[in-house]
Amino acid sequence: MSDPPRKHGPPRLAVRVTEPVGRALAGRRWFPLWAVVHHRGRRSGTPYATPVAVVPTADRDAILIGLPWGADTNWALNIVAAGGATLRWRGGDVGATNPRIVDADEAAGLAKASFRPVVRRMPAAIVLRRVRPV
Template structure:
């Protein structure tokens, strides 16, 4: 069921403006700072992000076709802000995992309800 374009549009206009005050410090949340592929404009996108062995893993709740995902792939990296720290990350890799093993157990269940099966793995510099 990955979240719809309608939900994405609402979040971009309303929810993201509020969440930007929470995602920098709340566990399981973060901000992806990336540049537009064509415009070069800097964007900040709130995401569900979790630590991985050598970096981070991001749940792609809008699927792998989201603009921010395309921007990070084109750039070859981005900055992740989580828990009040900025991390430069690189080598983005899309992973399709129906079992959601990269996520913490409780998060797996929630993402299962949303049918999220795609993730982006980012390595720390």
């Protein structure tokens, strides 16, 4: 039985196949390109944990996450509505605040040079500022 077509977002089969791998690797110290974003639904308040790919940036305090399915990705909108999120990244929890959804050109300008061609192909990205412990 096949999944019904979706208006937005990744194909369900792709999610079903890749999500277990993403969840197993994301947030691990030895796998720095993937993190798990902990956020709450902006309407429901339901807690979510979403595996994401973190794009390396030149600015150590900037966290850049591509949005290959567009700016209306639910988890990204949840983070913007909440004003931030917590990421399980590189084996620890990282607070992130000041979320902004940006276009591909601005995102590419923040990414390290070797990642710019990939980031430019995405319709949008979300940028957050790392919260440094005092």
